[in-house]
Amino acid sequence: EAGVTQFPSHSVIEKGQTVTLRCDPISGHDNLYWYRRVMGKEIKFLLHFVKESKQDESGMPNNRFLAERTGGTYSTLKVQPAELEDSGVYFCASSPRQRTSGNTIYFGEGSWLTVV
């Protein structure tokens, strides 16, 4: 079974440009999450989809970030326009539909973004 896959694995863009990160969750997983780790900081929650609906987007830093999950399958995270402080690793994760919390959350390998 394929794990959580993310694309691109690495991206270098100039300040002011747009970048779109893609995440394919594990097949059948209703829950999809985005996290990011900026240099020297802890990994932080960005948002949570349940199928195509945003369940919680309290971690999104500002309106330059837009996440979508078309049809409840893959998700994209767009940064427009990118700023230097957006550099870091963006992790996508997924988990199956849960009746209680505590289910294992499966992470992808991350998309490394460098804004210059």
Add this chain to the structure above:
Amino acid sequence: AQSVTQLGSHVSVSEGALVLLRCNYSSSVPPYLFWYVQYPNQGLQLLLKYTTGATLVKGINGFEAEFKKSETSFHLTKPSAHMSDAAEYFCAAGPMIYNQGGKLIFGQGTELSVKP
């Protein structure tokens, strides 16, 4: 507010020595607790998790962790370090709230080095 603290951003041990990585959480309600590992150029992999029941949790690769409510701790241990254990380790906490289990709070991470 919930928080997770990992004591020591870098830990170095000799091969064959005990590994002890410390994690403390701050929460009015004991959360679900996780340890993830990130090997170089790879994603986050779940080592083990505590949800309910037995407080001593065994994970993959010989790691285990003990949930101590009185100390608000969830330290990770391994009796004998191997060179392949060199990686970054993350402690994380998740709320015991239906459908919010994926909103994890991460510690700062601990880089483990293993000397031959």
